[in-house]
Amino acid sequence: MSRRHCSSILITSEEGDYLGVVTDSDFRSKVIAQGLPIHHPVSEIMSQTLYGVSAEAPAFEAMMEMLGKNVKHLAVSDNSGKMVGVITNTDMLAAQGHSPFFLLREIKSALTPEEVFNKHGQLPSILRNIISAGAKSQNVNALITTISDAILNRLIQFAIEKLGPPPCPFVFLVLGSEGRMEQTLKTDQDNALIYDETGGSQADTYFIKFGEQVCDWLNSAGYAFCEGGVMAKNPKWCQPLPVWKDYFSTWIRKAEGEALLQASIFFDFRGGYGEQDMVDALRRHMFRSLSGWAGFFRHLTENALFFKPPIGFFRNFVVESRGEHRNTFDIKSAMMPIVDFARVHALHNGIEVTNTQQRLQQLHLKKVLNQQEYQELDQGYSFLMHLRFARQLTAIANEREKPDNYINPKLLSRIEQTTLKEIFKRIEKFQSKLAFDFTGVA
CATH class of the missing domain: 3.30.460.10 (Beta Polymerase, domain 2)
Structure with a gap:
């Protein structure tokens, strides 16, 4: 490691199979701090778990993996799955600046x-x-x-x-x-x-x-x-x-x-x-208390159905007609039907994760949603969240305003408008499904 000026090294078997990784931190905490002799087997100080990314992955994916797993090293593998190197948080810092x-x-x-x-x-x-x-x-x-x-x-x-x-x-x-x-x-x-x-x-x-x-x-x-x-x-x-x-x-x-x-x-x-x-x-305690209380889910569903996608009968956008937010709709409110759908079904099915897209994934794994339904909800939610971030960053950068959730559909591209209308149409379908599942009325 000193000769190569690196902070980690992969440990492999004689056949080349990956066994673990040793970092400079391992030497400090497991060898120097504990006074182990330098001939101590490296296999006893290495870490066997090394998270990894594909060599083709964008840098931000590697960054998010490090942040999410709270690690400083990631293995990099080629298309065949063979480890070809290690990337560190120091590498990421050097590549991205601030x-x-x-x-x-x-x-x-x-x-x-x-x-x-x-x-x-x-x-x-x-x-x-x-x-x-x-x-x-x-x-x-x-x-x-x-x-x-x-x-x-x-x-x-x-x-x-x-x-x-x-x-x-x-x-x-x-x-x-x-x-x-x-x-x-x-x-x-x-x-x-x-x-x-x-x-x-x-x-x-x-x-x-x-x-x-x-x-x-x-x-x-x-x-x-x-x-x-x-x-x-x-x-x-x-x-x-x-x-x-x-x-x-x-x-x-x-x-x-x-x-x-x-x-x-x-x-x-x-x-x-x-x-x-x-x-x-x-x-x-929450899940035990929910068991057998069908009335709770019926009322929670009825409450969730108050949020409607901002789309009219003739598939035109429903926007504010007056006031500070004239000609816009609130995209946060437009996203709530998906959040509510995922919450009601997750609570009903004993799903412990709280993130909306993770809930949708678990509902798919439990066969509550089929593949098409899962993709429609997951991709629709991602698109709406992307527009929400874009609006907030625009407000900060161009308008010198505090970020908000109000979208003017006329400022969107034709493709974005068409995609939005299709997503809102799908949301209406899923609200009908939610209503039928828990109130018996579509």
């Missing part, structure tokens, strides 16, 4: 909350580069999620340094679009906090202050306060685990009005920081 790797490094190494606050503002230029390179919208969402999670984690670490160690185990939940890993450049906070019931009154006091501090810092970092108050700084959403289980049971039993609104936000939850065991316990 990239997500730099941004993540800056976030994780920040010494004060103030150093973190301006990091979210660097996302648009990074996203513009990877979208121009052909990145899929799902990868763009994943990148935003990775950055948002890193910001949240660093700010929580600062809050613990400021307030002292928490009195009991806890988990900071992220909800809604963040819980689904579908954030865009226009986003606000949807979060909550669960802590262990053994903490008592000391935990009640600590975690309210903790939630206030973290949410205030997130707001300063570019994640606006939730207008509906769904945040960990709200005492209602900062509670011990038994209270959260009661919340979910009540929403499922009531299944009307406010309860359905909460379900659409809170049922797309995941852990942002802390004890994953609490997340798993709440999810198990």
Whole structure:
């Protein structure tokens, strides 16, 4: 490694079969730190798992694989599957200049909350580069999620340094679009906090202050306060685990009005920081509570059908006729029928993932969707998300405005307009399917 000036080396058998990889980190942590002799077998310090990419893969795919797997090395294989080399995060940094790797490094190494606050503002230029390179919208969402999670984690670490160690185990939940890993450049906070019931009154006091501090810092970092108050700084959403289980049971039993609104936000939850065991316990409770409550799914479906694709009887776009957003439609609302379709069916089929496209994939694997249905929903959702990102980046770059979700169809190409109309037509079909499956009426 020293002679070749590289940070890793592939280990193979005498026949040339891949056995593992050894990195400079392995030598530091497993040999030098533990005082092992230099004649110690390399097979005992190597890592057997090495994630990889094809030699034909675009650079941003390798980057997303590294970020998603939290690794610094990827094996590169040719068309036959043979490993032909290794690419590192250092290689990616050198190739891309200011990239997500730099941004993540800056976030994780920040010494004060103030150093973190301006990091979210660097996302648009990074996203513009990877979208121009052909990145899929799902990868763009994943990148935003990775950055948002890193910001949240660093700010929580600062809050613990400021307030002292928490009195009991806890988990900071992220909800809604963040819980689904579908954030865009226009986003606000949807979060909550669960802590262990053994903490008592000391935990009640600590975690309210903790939630206030973290949410205030997130707001300063570019994640606006939730207008509906769904945040960990709200005492209602900062509670011990038994209270959260009661919340979910009540929403499922009531299944009307406010309860359905909460379900659409809170049922797309995941852990942002802390004890994953609490997340798993709440999810198990949710699915147990859903069992046998057909009425909940009927009401959740009826609520989901309020969102209609913006297409008229004669296949013309339905746009705002007056006001600030005249001649546009809200693409976020246009995407909601797919999000709702995936959520209702996923909850009904015990699917634990929260991401819309991952839910659709699982529904396909469970034979709830056939191949054509899966492709129509998945590709349609990707196209809508791509247009959404394009609109937000245009607002920032050309109009010097804050990103929004309003699309003027007349500014789209003829192909984009035709594709949109076809997607909206398909959405209407799937809404009829959803209605029939859970209400008996198409």
